[in-house]
Amino acid sequence: MTAIAQAILTEWTETAVVNVFGFGLLTGVVTLVVAFAYRRYSTRSIPAGAAVLVGLAVVGLWINVVSVRQSTIIDETPVFHHATATYFLAAFAVGSVAAAGGRRIGDAVARESANIDRIDDRTAAASVIRRGRLSVEYRLPEEFTDLPGSPPVENSVKRELAGESVLVPCDIPADSRVSRLENRLERDFGIGHVAVDLTSDGAISRVRLGRKRVGIGSTIAPNAVALAVRGVAQSSGSTGERVEIWTDDECTSRLVATGTLRATSGDVATIVTDAERAEEIRSHERYRIVTRPASSSDIYELLSTIRALDHTVARLTVSRDGPLEGEFVGWLSGTVVGLVRNDETIPFPAEQVPLEADDDVYILGTATDFDRLPVA
Structure with a gap:
């Protein structure tokens, strides 16, 4: 019995070795063809991982087909057996080595046949x-x-x-x-x-x-502040409406300040008002917020649009004997949207208007436009 078992084992081993080397040859040939075609039509070398994967896919497909059709591998050896596992591992190991060699050979043959020169990408010339x-x-x-x-x-x-x-x-x-x-x-x-x-x-x-400006600080006029007021709104107001702030006392209610509603959150409203009147508002007290009967304005929708863009409004004060004194409005980079002179506001002044000392100039533009302006 020992001689018979030894003969059977020797025959199984020889068959397995022959099949493994056959799979290696198949993998090398397939990888060689793929590497040749890839280099020939793309002038680039196929990645090593892709070449090995293609070759092993052919071997895996072959083994799976045989296993499904016969349910055995060699000499009635079942699929779920340690000998079968060893056989599979050997086949894929030899196939990987053969795929790497086939890739190199196929790439070299393609370069020789198509006169493709290989450049070392680590040299200064390649850079x-x-x-x-x-x-x-x-x-x-x-x-x-x-x-x-x-x-x-x-x-x-x-x-x-x-x-x-x-x-x-x-x-x-x-x-x-x-x-x-x-x-x-x-x-x-x-x-x-x-x-x-x-x-x-x-x-x-x-x-x-x-950085881009955030918050509402850039949209608040000079001598004005934004503050949070806790209180009860007497009517539903929207952003931009004029409101009145009254003390929350039915007997001695009095007007504290007027302002512009900017946002609401629960019983807290953000209101823009004069800096002097804001000093009378106490953070620990509650107030009544009443909407004033006034016509609506699209100014805050315009401000929201400007804030979403790269443009902003900057104020420059013209100094006496400075580089801006005597310059025409139209010569400034950006768009002059307002000019304050002697407490008089001139909206969108004409381009030929010269600037004078102590003028406050409001310019709409980008940060690059402001960088081109001379120091006031």
Whole structure:
């Protein structure tokens, strides 16, 4: 019996070894063909993982078909057996090695037949070619300046950007490259405004950063404040309506202040009022908020639209003998929406109106427009 068992085992082993090497040869041939076709039609080398996966997929498909049809592997050996597991592992191990070799051979044959030169992408020449064909590299400076008219960016963001290299496509005009660079910095780093200046040779000379304004502070007029008032509204009001703030005392109720309703949350309302009248409002007291009969205005809808854009309104005071004195309104960058002169407000002044000392100029524009203005 021992001689018979030994003969059977030797025969099973020989059959398994022959089949394993057959699977290896099949995997190598399939991978060779795939690598040849990939290099021939794409001029690129097929990834090693993809090549091995294709070769092993053929072996796995072959073994699965045989197992399903016969329910055995070699000499009535059942599928669920330790010998079968060893057989499968050996087949896939040999197939992986053969796939790696077939990939190299197929790639080499394709390069020789199609005269495709292989370039080492780690050399300086490959770096020059890659830059010349694919992208332009911009290196950010170590220090950044703040954009006028915008809140400054956190120092942690500036340290993160210092000395970084940013790639932009080279097949677009120079102006579009700058816009693409600015948009990428704004999007990737959450910066509100970015302005990039280039030198004559195309390098970055200066980068100015600024955050977008949040809250309602930028929409409050001078000498006015916004404060939260706790009380009971006598009528349902909407944003922008004029309201009156009365003391909540039925016997001695008196008018405390008037203002503009900006928001409500439960029994708390945010109201914009004069700074002098706001001192009479106590945070621990309750008030009655009454809507005044006045015509509605679209001014706050306009302010909401402006806040959603990159534009904002900045105020400049013209100093005596300063660079703005004597300049025409139309020569300023941005749009002059208002001019206060001798306590008189001039909305949208004409372009030929000259500026005088102590004038307050309200300009609508972007942070870049404010940066172009001379120091007042």
